[in-house]
């Protein structure tokens with residue numbers, strides 16, 4: 001795993017267990033020595049649990065769009 005931005009771009013798939021095993025392993029290797037990415041994982045985990053608890057399609061359009069914008073912005077850090 002070369003860079004933090006690469007890790008961040010894969011975090012959603014990582015947390016949902018959708019990464020291929022070797023990619024998952026490389027990502028965890030990066031996390032083991034990168035506190036900044038661990039902090040990202042924590043913030044994604046709380047965002048994802050929020051998403052899962054309220055089912056995104058049930059949200060009003062406006063709220064869903066701002067949530068998307070938030071996730072996009074986090075992913076581009």
Ligand SMILES: [Zn+2]
Nearest residue numbers: 004007034037
């Ligand atoms: Zn990192």
